[in-house]
Structure formats: structure tokens, C-alpha cells
Amino acid sequence: MARAPLLQLTDISLTFGGDPVFDSLSLTIQPGDRVALVGRNGSGKSTLMKVMAGLVEPDRGEVVTPAGASVGYMEQDPDLSAFATLGDFARAGLDEGQGYRVEMAAEGLKFDPERPVATASGGERRRAALARLLAEAPDLMLLDEPTNHLDIQAIGWLEEQLSATKSAFVLISHDRAFLRNLTRATLWIDRGEVRRQERGFVGFEDWREAIWAAEDDARHKLDRKIKAEARWAVEGISARRKRNQGRVRALAALREARAGQIRRQGAAALALESGQQSGKRVIEAKGIAKTFGDRDILKPFDLRVQRGDRVAFVGPNGVGKTTLIKMLTGEIAPDQGTVTHGTNLDIAIFDQTRSALDPEMSLWDSLTGDPEMRVSGRADQVMVRGQPKHVVAYLKDFLFDEAQARAPVRSLSGGEKARLLLARIMARPSNLLVLDEPTNDLDVETLDLLQDILGDYDGTVLLVSHDRDFIDRVADTTVAMEGDGRAVIYPGGWSDYRAQRPEDAPEVVATPVEVAKPVAEKAKPVREGLSFTEKHRLEALPGIIERLEAEIAKLSDFLSAPDLFSTAPAKFQKASEGLAERQAKLAEAEEEWLALEEKAAG
Numbered sequence: 001m002a003r004a005p006l007l008q009l010t011d012i013s014l015t016f017g018g019d020p021v022f023d024s025l026s027l028t029i030q031p032g033d034r035v036a037l038v039g040r041n042g043s044g045k046s047t048l049m050k051v052m053a054g055l056v057e058p059d060r061g062e063v064v065t066p067a068g069a070s071v072g073y074m075e076q077d078p079d080l081s082a083f084a085t086l087g088d089f090a091r092a093g094l095d096e097g098q099g100y101r102v103e104m105a106a107e108g109l110k111f112d113p114e115r116p117v118a119t120a121s122g123g124e125r126r127r128a129a130l131a132r133l134l135a136e137a138p139d140l141m142l143l144d145e146p147t148n149h150l151d152i153q154a155i156g157w158l159e160e161q162l163s164a165t166k167s168a169f170v171l172i173s174h175d176r177a178f179l180r181n182l183t184r185a186t187l188w189i190d191r192g193e194v195r196r197q198e199r200g201f202v203g204f205e206d207w208r209e210a211i212w213a214a215e216d217d218a219r220h221k222l223d224r225k226i227k228a229e230a231r232w233a234v235e236g237i238s239a240r241r242k243r244n245q246g247r248v249r250a251l252a253a254l255r256e257a258r259a260g261q262i263r264r265q266g267a268a269a270l271a272l273e274s275g276q277q278s279g280k281r282v283i284e285a286k287g288i289a290k291t292f293g294d295r296d297i298l299k300p301f302d303l304r305v306q307r308g309d310r311v312a313f314v315g316p317n318g319v320g321k322t323t324l325i326k327m328l329t330g331e332i333a334p335d336q337g338t339v340t341h342g343t344n345l346d347i348a349i350f351d352q353t354r355s356a357l358d359p360e361m362s363l364w365d366s367l368t369g370d371p372e373m374r375v376s377g378r379a380d381q382v383m384v385r386g387q388p389k390h391v392v393a394y395l396k397d398f399l400f401d402e403a404q405a406r407a408p409v410r411s412l413s414g415g416e417k418a419r420l421l422l423a424r425i426m427a428r429p430s431n432l433l434v435l436d437e438p439t440n441d442l443d444v445e446t447l448d449l450l451q452d453i454l455g456d457y458d459g460t461v462l463l464v465s466h467d468r469d470f471i472d473r474v475a476d477t478t479v480a481m482e483g484d485g486r487a488v489i490y491p492g493g494w495s496d497y498r499a500q501r502p503e504d505a506p507e508v509v510a511t512p513v514e515v516a517k518p519v520a521e522k523a524k525p526v527r528e529g530l531s532f533t534e535k536h537r538l539e540a541l542p543g544i545i546e547r548l549e550a551e552i553a554k555l556s557d558f559l560s561a562p563d564l565f566s567t568a569p570a571k572f573q574k575a576s577e578g579l580a581e582r583q584a585k586l587a588e589a590e591e592e593w594l595a596l597e598e599k600a601a602g
Helices: 045-053 086-091 100-109 122-136 152-164 176-182 201-236 245-260 321-329 363-368 391-397 414-425 444-456 468-474 494-500 532-559 569-601
Strands: 007-016 019-029 034-039 060-064 071-074 140-144 168-172 185-190 193-197 281-292 295-306 310-314 336-341 347-350 378-384 387-390 432-436 460-464 477-481 487-491
Touching: 007 045, 019 045, 019 060, 019 193, 034 045, 034 176, 034 201, 045 071, 045 140, 045 168, 071 122, 086 100, 086 122, 100 122, 100 152, 122 140, 122 152, 152 176, 152 532, 168 176, 176 201, 176 468, 176 532, 185 201, 193 201, 281 321, 295 321, 295 336, 295 460, 295 487, 310 321, 310 468, 310 494, 321 432, 321 460, 321 477, 347 414, 363 378, 363 391, 363 414, 378 391, 387 391, 391 414, 414 444, 444 468, 460 468, 468 494, 477 494, 487 494, 494 569, 532 569
Parallel strands: 034 168, 034 185, 071 140, 140 168, 310 460, 310 477, 347 432, 432 460
Antiparallel strands: 007 019, 007 060, 185 193, 281 295, 281 336, 378 387, 477 487
């Protein structure tokens, strides 16, 4: 018997400021769905999710949730003003005795439930909102950028929880690896239209390109037809005026149809220009160390950065990645050791806190007020890589419209603030680019473009990121900061680091939160024969097995390149070892699952 959908949207229309966000939109979310919700920044992803959650009322249409079905929404900016601590907020609405779920989620997501709301950061508030949703375990979870402000370990923990849950979910994220590993269907918002494909994000880009290619082909044929009909109108209409008025009207209709076609939003005009060439040696750190109080941030550490290197710094939040970057760039001094810079360094910094942006300043003034961008005597011009350009034209290169030019920075979304900061640092030549969490809030297309221009950039890149896919695409060296002041250098990106990391290397292990079943089922006894811990492990193993299978498939594809062994023998060796390691882990996980299933049944 077919199960009723968890959520049904029928003929939804919504308009903001005269322009329709959605028109005649219908979609259904079924039990067990794992859906990626994707689209360009500003396309309406968050708005659609708020419609699903019942927080935004459509102008027309119905949003139906069947009786007894629960829907939970993770807010990007939750209101905690009525609560004393983060834990009070996260536990609100739970039955007595269920607060342990919040404690378990807090451990995995790395926040302190006893932290007063008044002193909590925005990231801690978001993690508390995520913990609340996981602890509630509704039938349908609506997750808007849940990985923002999470480090790689917490993202991996969250991935395991969502892999194991029986709840359906709709997920907005810029993290490709997260989307690929978790989703089985894709909703794509493009110019007000929502399309659905019954494949996860892994198939999205091929699907998108096929649709756009078909659009381009149809537009080309329409243009040719209009051109032919227009020629006929000029050359032959006078001789056949009465008999061919229908054809004239058809030509007008063709032109109207062509004018009504909505152009795809262009990509941001990201560009980097390398300044004067730096010396071959960019940075040399010898024996540098740093402590705060009695805590080791960095034990004596050596690093040599050569011109053209792409070095990624990874590790948990608070481990000291940004501190290490600041020591390497000379912003702060190490407690011991030396940092030597090469010649002719011209550094550009993308700061994760966006501290270079004044929230009360307009976008116009943010650019014209920058001394390095100011054009003498021209208040409406900015200097862009050595050439003057009108400030509005430059803002349009980064997908801002003219009406936004005089708006305050505080009115911008996270993605828009990131684009504005990129506009500032890309306006002038540089040869050392420091990117501290550049991927937060940027859409997939902008990340693609950023990756491409970094590939063509002649300078050197230092990158701090929790986006595993982006690190794999950009970095050729990874510095892993693993706590207690330890920093270890690995060749390659994130996947290379994980493949080379010793099996016995210490790692933070979080206890998983119980999200596998809706709250209403929690009164059922633990499966006979299993301890509480074994039950959690049994519920988590299918997700772990699925992730290992995906990693094995990715490594197998990589190794299938015919010339890989001859052109990159070191990468071939590391990938081969990584494949063997994951195959062994998969066999162990499958055996463990079978043993626990037998014990539960016995």
C-alpha cells in the first residue's frame, strides 16, 4: 500500500517586489526522500524551504502536510532570545528524559550546551538549532546550509547521522561531497522553475548541462526561424499583403516568444591577476611554535612554501589553523622559531569573518572607499587590475544589480558578502592569496569558477577550508592540524591526506545522536539482545557502508585512467593503497553488520 506524502505543494505562486519567485509550482516529498535543493544564490532556495516549513505564506496554492506527520526546519538565524543557554533552546519541546539526545548532538557538533545565549557566536547558535532538529527527529527535516560553521570532523559526524536516519530530508548545501554522499534526488531551481530528477547530486551537473544545451539548441533554431521570416517580411510582404497577414502575425508571435525567454544568470566575472613575480621561495618557517596560556596551539613546525604552491590547512574548529596562517603571513609573531618571506610578496587576504567589510557602509563606498581601489578625482570609478572602471559596472561583474549599489552591506546575504569581498581582493594584482573559508555561502557555479581561476593563477595560495571537494580540486599540499599542537604535512588534497593518514593516528570520536527513528517510536524497547551502544552501531552501519562504497567507486574511477601509472606514479600508489584500505574497511563493516543483525534476531 502506497504511503501518503509527507509534504505536498500544489500550484504555489509567490511574488516579491513585483517579480515572481515561483509560479504554479507543484512538488511532493515522500517518506524516505533524501533531496538536494540546488540553485544559484538568490534563486529562491531558502524561500522555497520556508514555504515548505510553513514560515512563508504563498500568494496562491496549497501546502499540505498529512495529519500526524511532523516537519522540522533548521533556521539559518534562529531566535534564542527567550532562552538562557544554548542547551535550553535545543531541549525545548522534547519530552522529559529525552535531553540526552541534545547532549550527544552537542558532542558531535562541538558546542557547549551550557554556553549562555548572550555570549554565543552565530555559528554556535546555528549548531544548537541543528542539534534541536536532530534531537526532535521529525518525519521530514528541512536543512538550510547545515554544514556552515562546522569543521570537517563535525561534517563527517553529521553525514553519518543523516545516512542512518529514517527521516526524509531536503538539504541545501554548497558542500559537494556532503550532497553527493547523502542525496538520492535533486530539486533544481532555475529562473523561477523547479525541476526534479530522481538522482542525487552526483548526477546534477550532467543533467543541468544537458538541459542548458537543449535550451541553447532550441534558441538557436528559433533565432534562425525569426531571421528567415523577417527576410520574407521585407522582401515579399508587399506582393502578398492580404493573403499573408497570418504569417505576419506568426512572425510577431515568434519575436514575442524570443523576447519572453529568460536568460540564464551569468556567472560572476571572477578574475585574478598575478602581480610582479615573487621569489621562488615564498615562505620558509623553521621551528615555529605558539602557545596560549598552558595550551599548545603549535609545537615546533617547519614548512617551506614555493612559488605556485597550493597549500590547504585542515583540522577541527579552534585547533589553530587561522593562527598558523597569520604566523606564516607575518600578521602575528611565533613564540619561537622564525618565518622568512621571499622577495616581492604582494598578499591578498580573504578573511572568513569578512572583517574587511563595514556592515553600515554601502556597497558603493565599500569599493570606492578602499585606498587601493580609489581613482583620484573620480568618485564613481574604481581601479580594477590597473584600469579604471565605473563602480556599478564592477558590481555587476559580481552579480549585484544597480539598486544594490547604495544598499548597506548588512542587507546582503552570506553569499553576497563573500562575492563583495572577492570583488575587493580581485581588483588588484597579487602573488600570494590567502583564502580563509572562502566557500561558505557560495553557490556551486561560483565555486566552480573560483576553482578554475585558482588553477590559472600564477601566484601562491594558502587555503583554510572545511569543504573536502574544494580542497581536493585546489590543493597540492595539505597541512593537517590534529590537536595538541601537532601539524603534519601530506602531499595532495583531502582524499590524499585521508588515504595516507596512519590508521592509529588519534582522532576525535563523537558519540552519535539518536536520529534513526521518529520521536513517537522511542518508547519502544531496545532490540532484544543488543546493548544501547550496539543498537546505535547497527543503525549507523548502513550509512558507513554506503559511504565506503561511494569512496571505493571514486577511487576506482580515478585509477581507471589509462596513463595514470606512467604520468603520476606517486598518486597511483596512494590511490591504490587507499582503495585497498577502504575495501578492507567495507568487508569489516559488512561482517560487523551481519553479526549485529544475527545477535539482534537471536
